[in-house]
Amino acid sequence: MNKEYIIKDSLTTLVIAIADHQQTPNESYVGTCLDKVNNVFKPQWMKNQDDILCLFQVCLEISPTDINLVVKCCKLLCKVLPKLSIGEENLLKNIISWTLSCIFHFKACVQHSEQINEILNFYVCTIQTFRNLNINNNKIISNVMALLLQVLEKIENKSEDPLKNIDALTYIMFLDATVVIIKDYDHINTIGIYIIKFMEQSINQKNYMQSYGQEALKYGLQILSQLIDQSKQWTHDNFNKLLPIVLVYLRYGLIFDPSKFPNDLQPSPIVQWENPSRLDIVPTINMTNKRRQKKKRITESKNKVPKFVTISVDDEVLMDVRDSDFSEDEPCTSNIIGHITLDIRLLAAQIMKKMFTIVEKKMLLGYLYTIVDGPMNIQNCLISEVGNSVREPSSRVRATIITAITSIFNGSKIFFAQAQYREKKGAFTTWSETLADYMITMHNTLLKDFNMETHSVRLVLLHCFSTVISNTPYTRLNKSLLKSVLDAILAYTKCEPCDNYLRIGVFRCLSSVFNSELPEFEKELLIEKRTEIVNLCLYLFKETKLFLESDQDNTQMIVRRQCWQILNSYCYHYHGLIENRMLINIAIEDMKYTKQTLLRKNILSCLKQMSAVSEGDDYKSARLEKWKLIFRKLIPPMFEEKDPQTLPILIESLSTIGSDLFNELEDELIDSYCDELHMFVACEDQNIQSAAIATLGTLIKYEKLSKNPIYIRNTIDGLLYVSSVNKVNSVQEKLAWTLNCLSEILVDNWDLYEIEDEKLLCLAKAALSTLDRKPCRACGTRALGLLLSLIDHTDVTGQQFGPLYEDSINILINIANGNDSMKNRWNSCNSLGVLYQTNSIQKLPETLKNNVFNTLSTLIINCCNFKVRHVACSSLMYNRRDLYGNNYSKMWHRLFDAFENAQNLPHICEYKHQQKLINQLCASFCNLCNLLEPSDISGLTYLFDSRLHVIQNEMGKFCNSNDIPNYSEMLAATHNHLHNILKTKQITSKQEEIVNSLLNMFDNH
DSSP states (O other): OOHHHHHHHHHHHHHHHHHHHHHSOOHHHHHHHHHHHHHHOOTTTOOOHHHHHHHHHHHTTSOTTOHHHHHHHHHHHHHHGGGOOTTOHHHHHHHHHHHHHHHTTOOSOGGGHHHHHHHHHHHHHHHHHHHHTTOOOHHHHHHHHHHHHHHHHHHHTOOSOHHHHHHHHHHHHHHHHHGGGOOOHHHHHHHHHHHHHHHHHHTTOGGGGSHHHHHHHHHHHHHHHHHHHHOHHHHHHTHHHHHHHHHHHTTTTTOOOGGGSOSOOOOOOSOOOOOOOHHHHTTTOOOOHHHHHHHHHOOSOSSOOOOOSSOSOOOOOOOOOOGGGOOOOOTTOSSHHHHHHHHHHHHHHHHHHHHHHHSOHHHHHHTHIIIIISTTOTHHHHOSOSTTOOOOOOHHHHHHHHHHHHHHHTTOHHHHHHHHHHHHTTSSHHHHHHHHHHHHHHHHHHHHHHHHOOHHHHHHHHHHHHHHHHHOOGGGOOSOHHHHHHHHHGGGSSOSSOOHHHHHHHHHHHHHHHTSOOOHHHHHHHHHTHHHHHHHHHHHHHHHGGGTTSOTTSHHHHHHHHHHHHHHHHTTTOGGGGGOHHHHHHHHHHTTOTTOHHHHHHHHHHHHHHHHHTOSSTTHHHHHHHHHHIIIIIHHHHHHHOOTTTHHHHHHHGGGSOHHHHHHSOHHHHHHHHHHHHHHTTOSSHHHHHHHHHHHHHHTTSHHHHTOHHHHHHHHHHHHHHHHHOOOHHHHHHHHHHHHHHHHHHHHSGGGSOOOHHHHHHHHHHHHHGGGSHHHHHHHHHHHHHHHHGGGGSOOOHHHHHHHHHHHHHHHHHHHHSSOOHHHHHHHHHHHHHHHTSSGGGGSOHHHHHHHHHHHHHHHHHOSOHHHHHHHHHHTOOSOGGGTGGGHHHHHHHHHHHHHHTTSOSSGGGHHHHHHHHHHHHHHHHHHHHTOOHHHHHHHHHHHHHHGGGGHHHHHHHHTOSSSTTHHHHHHHHHHHHHHHHTOTTOOHHHHHHHHHHHHTTTTO
């Protein structure tokens, strides 16, 4: 018989049966018809959409009071739902409404649980279909919410009657299934308020220790978890209500005395934070060791080597902890109630972790008292020594709580800095001390827990330690926290048997410790432990040596890599690591295993850091020996190999040799290396190319190469080639850096080289081309100014360099006046000052020179950055009167304007630069006085009479200052020049009066 006919026939029979049932009830017959339809509606037969829609419409005619028929309909419709087509929004709305209506007609009876599950299963499938069809109809959601309000009211009106509370469980299960489609904030807030009230009221009710009551609590927490996922704003607005709920339910099933629960469930923040600003943070965030050492490493140049973006050693990922890792069960989970209480505590911990991640850090830290020190604080869950509390028996819950603690500290360093800065300013002292107490308490709790924990939780704890250490301002705490951390974790690196995942976690913590700013007594502790730390690494190198041929993912290889990582970090504190020949030899041997790319990157980074931190005479012989070994055994095979992952690190590490040490290396080692380096400038791999270009810039400043014309010419050719073919940002950044280094060498030793005029212009054009990119401008603008200044030493005509000069000056003016970074504007002003003094600019239109003067003299008055004002002012200090030309008088007026405006801070951050600016203005005043001629005084009479008092106090301070370079010679020269003017017989009495007024400012000197 035709399948389509069978389906239609069964549907027709069902329609008639339902119609008759509405007139004369016959539940048995309708049930038989439904069974028949269920048998013929097989997934492979359901192709006609009309039949599917008809079945839904027919089933919706069944009264919600006919529970048995409703259950059969739900079983049948579950099979048909996946076949429903897009565009049936109203049908789905009616299905949801019909299903919710059905649950109101259940009688309170435990035996109905199977029927409820069938209806709930169908309801969940309907909601899932609603989501899968991407239906975004606010009207439908509003209709659903109207029905949900009835559910919420029934949940709120629960009583001590157990049967009614079984109904409440049913309602809350359906609410849990519905929340996933609720997106609107108002709807989320409506549901959230009801559920929060439900959870608060349920905590002390004895009947909620029964299984059905605990199930309701479990679903209530699941609803809260979904609401938190749905709306971060709602979570933030209700954090003070959610926090006590999760803290209380974290102890659910472990505290049976209701009197133990706090009466006040509404905590208040103990501090109101302001948004962090540069004022709050900058003075207290010290430069990290990495940045400090990198800055120290490049001592030969005024600008820092651009950062290499692709060759940093990746942090090893701590192995993910799976649910199966938590195999131990808590003692009370042998029955259903025990399992449910565990689920409740786990859900509470997971909600807490989500909230701590979502809410703003300043709000979270404001509630630290409730979290760390309140009656339901989370420390009680981890250790048993606090009060009469019971330690959380489930390792999974403890691990989740520890992850939540990690979230508290993650990214909080900026707020710790703010609290400490305010303490320095005489405010916020109490909060700063409280904050320190809380951090110390959390440290101690985690350390106590570490000693008694299971393996799986220790892995999570180690990750927490790493985060806590990285974000804790140890320098401000007067406790030996570092020692306690080291004592706790080092024992797990050589224990028998020792798990490698645990070792990896320990090494992550050690790296965090070594990379942190530490107080002096903690640094001394690290140095005292140098033998223990180095011997530990040597022991593990020996243990893992047999696995060097294994895959990189082998845990033994991860351990080996982590050893090199902690040695790299340890260099910051113990600079003598380079003297350990055994480590150097192991490094050279490990580099032979070419497939161990990650290991080789760690080794090269470590060798580079060893060299960078050990500058000076103390370790000179060890550094020289190491570099000779590298040049002989490491560089030749790696240059031949050309591995794009490791070769850039090796090339970059050569910038840490230092000029003195480089001079002592044999020529046969250096010559071949330099030739290869020039070849790498044209390499197709951008990482290798970038590293080679930047390293050329550093080496060119070394005396042995700066006096080598061949090396200089080869470098110029390489840079011009790169400028013409590669416009990638990362390459251009290194190009700008090296052009800057090259320009400084050319300015200092121009007569030593025979540079063609055309190449000089090409170099200037290359520097100009880098200014299109902001990261290149600091070095590019400086290089451009120096290279153009060299035109004075050539035979290039104005017609040849004129257009380049004009374009360059216009671009430099735009950068100086633009909304660019301080460093870029600073260097642009410096270059404008250099170009203003050249002979070449005299051959160009006067307007160009005036534009430079007007730009710099305006910046000294109104630039919002005082460092830029300072350099603009110094760029206008010339020792020749003719360089000012007609702008000399204007310079006096601009200088007085600058003095007046220097008293007004555009931003509080500029306060620390204010005095340096004023000192520079005073120096410029002295310079202008030193160039003053009697003929100038008549035009400046009114200015001196009306405004000389503006600078009198500042000049008095300047004359009595001892920390200004060459100020004595400057003041003496100015004083003598003004005396000589008085000796001139041609000056008038008014002019003499003004000169005496000027001279009085210097008489105290």
